[in-house]
Amino acid sequence: MFRTLSRNETGVNKLSEPIIGVIPVVARLAMGSERLKLYVTRSGLIVAHGGKRGAGAMAGMSVFGKLSGAIEDLVKGGKETIERRERDLSNSQAILSADKDNFLLSIDDIVKVELDSSRVPVHFVLVTKREKFQLVTPMSAESLESLLRQVLKEKVSLEKRQQ
Numbered sequence: 001m002f003r004t005l006s007r008n009e010t011g012v013n014k015l016s017e018p019i020i021g022v023i024p025v026v027a028r029l030a031m032g033s034e035r036l037k038l039y040v041t042r043s044g045l046i047v048a049h050g051g052k053r054g055a056g057a058m059a060g061m062s063v064f065g066k067l068s069g070a071i072e073d074l075v076k077g078g079k080e081t082i083e084r085r086e087r088d089l090s091n092s093q094a095i096l097s098a099d100k101d102n103f104l105l106s107i108d109d110i111v112k113v114e115l116d117s118s119r120v121p122v123h124f125v126l127v128t129k130r131e132k133f134q135l136v137t138p139m140s141a142e143s144l145e146s147l148l149r150q151v152l153k154e155k156v157s158l159e160k161r162q163q
Helices: 066-086 092-098 141-155
Strands: 021-028 033-041 044-053 103-106 110-116 122-128 132-137 156-159
Touching: 021 141, 033 092, 033 141, 044 092, 092 103, 110 141, 122 141, 141 156
Parallel strands: 110 156
Antiparallel strands: 021 033, 021 132, 033 044, 044 103, 110 122, 122 132
């Protein structure tokens, strides 16, 4: 259903601006999931890859699944953690250059973001002109909405769906 997230047509050299905030997310893939960080900038959202995981990553978002995620991080995450520490990711240019698959979703490319505050962890859908991404974050719905509205304004909606 979802493919591996890859570079958008937006070029790596487009910006060098400060980061407003960071949203840790897990994106569901056909097999397993992928840990990402969404860096919020004035120009949009930078999608930065953190590493693919098996089913344990989604379980890691719940209280009882943290042990599974921690074990998987010990096995797979050592190299990723060392590489991340070595990089200075304080501006958008550095983040975009850190991995060939990191890319910018510009404000113009983002159609809407729908947050579901009835679920913990918070689930949200990011709709672009080309794709639809289903994401999960440990951030509170209120914090997520506040951060995204700084840049995306009316494109962000917060819903409390009936389960």
